[in-house]
Amino acid sequence: MTALTLSTAAAPGLRADAIVIGVAKGAASRSGGLVVAPGAEAVDKAYDGKLAGVLETLGASGAEGEVTKLPAPSGFKTPLVVAVGLGPEPEKDSSFDAEALRRAAGTAARALNGAKKAAFALPLADAADAGAVAEGALLGAYSFDAYKENGKDPKKGKAPLAEVALLGGKPRDRAYKAAVERALAVSEELNRARDLINTPPNDLYPEAFAAVVQAAGKEHGLKVQVLDDKALVKGGYGGILGVGGGSEAKPRLVKLSYTSSKAKKHLALVGKGITYDSGGISLKPAGHNETMKCDMSGAAAVFAAVVAVARLGLEVNVTGWLALAENMPSGSAVRPGDVLRMYSGKTVEVLNTDAEGRLVLADALWAASEEKPDAIVDVATLTGAMMLALGSRTYGIMANDDAFRTAVHEAAEEVGEPAWPMPLPEHLRKGMDSPTADIANMGERMGGGLVAGLFLREFVGEGITWAHLDIAGPAFNEGGPFGYTPKGGTGTAVRTLVRLAELTAAGDLG
């Protein structure tokens, strides 16, 4: 994992492989040309104040995602300057947006793959900006090489940037130190979630996932309880058992609890953990199953968030529930037409075995509800429909409480995770009426993401505030990397969940 320090070293004397500076598109009201962002003064001075012109000659415009490399001026102990685009220059008297800094830091970190140490001299207006740059750099410096030759021997490939020195902050200031500590805890756990998502399903099956959680629980003093298939039968978890029944790899329900002696509130997080979604008997066609190892991204996000909360020692109780199963077709698989008796006691007619996420979540939501937490948030790669609605970078938020849905949306926005509120239209509920059981696991095709949300709502305990995050779009990046987002598993929702725990601890939520 990349190391991170707040550094006081002045730019010319600092020893590193590169120094990262920010450039922006100047406001049209002024020249409109490229602007060198604050933080790069020493570099600009060494270029006789002509750095903006030099960079423009090299084709730089300051656009987001742009990287321009140039040799460092003489006298610098750092050979390379990396100028990264921050997008439009902020209005007069305001500073760069934290998310612009986070993305630029991530872009720069990716451009420095293979380097040992880089100094980041991006514009920091306050401690939160230092946290954003730290987070962007640590999240950008990610690669998943465990299954490649260079995973065993880093010399054979380009390992991610090993060390980040943040310049321009206040290394002795408590707020700066706390912001960087937070960034480190969140980014490290988020990167671990990415590793889990990227791990192929032949190695990451429910039992293996549960073992990873148990090890992390030991390391961080968290209580971990694992219900294996026998315990699930005994407990009557018909949803998880039904979905997991077709696989040789048996399902698990993992409960991971963080408790603080100073907690006044209890937040429950529930994650969909389908370690592979073949669709089951309602088999997915080729072209729709190659990335379905990502179907445990919700559980990975919940796991990472609970560990990060523990590392930060937040004054709130947080319980994570991971509903782990592999959805496979076989002679023991659930059939379209089967009726499952769920943990809540309700019966569900399974019309499509590919609508499996809602079945495992239903049991976990009911289990979470039994403890009467102040709020429940579930996270799931639940529907292709949500992807069609919001695209591949934005997740949908549904809730049984408008104010809570707004609060979750605001938290997502604050941490830089694109999300959007979605409704739960009552008229869609009757589409799930079943002639045989209490409810069917499918309804109208139109608005499929909302139908899934309405199904989940039936398994939330009476009077409990609940939100559902459908992360099917942004959980797994099939395109090229951008900002601090790599190809593959993204770790979407981890940062929203940590923020929600912080807000709950502060008494501002639930």
Ligand code: BES
């Ligand atoms: N895991 C999928 C949803 C998904 C699709 C996640 C694409 C990420 C990318 C989910 O289990 C599923 O198959 N949903 C079905 C539901 C339908 C059968 C009602 C879907 O969206 O097609």
Ligand code: MN
């Ligand atoms: Mn499915």
Ligand code: ZN
């Ligand atoms: Zn699925």
